[in-house]
Amino acid sequence: MLTLGVNIDHIATIRQARRTVEPDPIAAAVLAELGGANGITIHLREDRRHIQDIDVQLLRKTVRTHLNLEMAATDEMVLIALDIKPDYVTLVPEKREEITTEGGLDIVGNFYRLKEIVVCLQSADIPVSLFIDVQETQIQASADTQAQFIELHTGKYADAPNAIVRQKELEFLRQGCEQASNLGLRVNAGHGLTYKNVYPVACLPRIEELNIGHTIISRAVLVGMERAVREMKLAMRGQL
Numbered sequence: 724m725l726t727l728g729v730n731i732d733h734i735a736t737i738r739q740a741r742r743t744v745e746p747d748p749i750a751a752a753v754l755a756e757l758g759g760a761n762g763i764t765i766h767l768r769e770d771r772r773h774i775q776d777i778d779v780q781l782l783r784k785t786v787r788t789h790l791n792l793e794m795a796a797t798d799e800m801v802l803i804a805l806d807i808k809p810d811y812v813t814l815v816p817e818k819r820e821e822i823t824t825e826g827g828l829d830i831v832g833n834f835y836r837l838k839e840i841v842v843c844l845q846s847a848d849i850p851v852s853l854f855i856d857v858q859e860t861q862i863q864a865s866a867d868t869q870a871q872f873i874e875l876h877t878g879k880y881a882d883a884p885n886a887i888v889r890q891k892e893l894e895f896l897r898q899g900c901e902q903a904s905n906l907g908l909r910v911n912a913g914h915g916l917t918y919k920n921v922y923p924v925a926c927l928p929r930i931e932e933l934n935i936g937h938t939i940i941s942r943a944v945l946v947g948m949e950r951a952v953r954e955m956k957l958a959m960r961g962q963l
């Protein structure tokens with residue numbers, strides 16, 4: 724069954740706009756779960772621009788589905804993950820000046836460092852997912868780190884300027900899923916997915932979880948969190 728991880732970072736983005744206590748990411752996670760979220764995803768960024776350390780601690784105690792902690796491959800974040808023990812960690816690249824995560828991780832170029840972190844987290848029973856672009860070499864290198872999961876970056880598919888390019892990007896995703904699963908990797912996907920473009924990705928064989936944030940929180944602002952998540956689950960089944 725394809726599952727949905729709801730990224731609630733933007734709830735914290737709104738709160739941090741005023742450095743106040745509302746809206747509360749904990750309440751958002753509860754409502755997302757009531758709406759059918761299969762997991763809650765948060766990105767603790769080095770600059771703490773949205774999610775704060777206390778959110779991670781509280782969500783660890785309150786999330787009833789699973790907690791996916793997105794983080795950069797730094798010593799600071801590894802220590803936090805070892806302390807919090809999320810249900811899994813997704814390693815992502817991070818640049819201070821970016822608005823959101825831009826490309827995927829360069830596993831090939833940072834192989835030994837990343838493998839060390841994968842082994843360290845996994846030996847503490849924390850499964851690891853690597854957020855990568857859809858490239859054969861990156862998929863192979865991900866398998867070589869012994870990570871259990873990859874998350875394929877769907878940004879190029881989402882940003883495709885026309886239907887022909889979108890179809891081509893979807894085909895790359897399909898091939899990426901196949902290569903990864905033949906290598907024994909479990910496959911998640913995400914970034915830039917919306918109510919309108921999610922269905923073809925949801926239909927790809929072998930994908931286990933979609934991680935979706937911006938479009939769900941945008942709709943939640945208008946219609947409420949529970950309904951926004953329920954509607955995304957419908958969209959993933961082609962029923963919206």
Ligand code: PXP
Pocket residue numbers: 730732766793813815823824854874912913914915916934935936937938
């Ligand atoms: N997956 C990863 C690794 C991400 O960094 C993000 C953005 O935080 C997402 C998925 C969700 O992307 P979006 O907010 O565009 O749905």
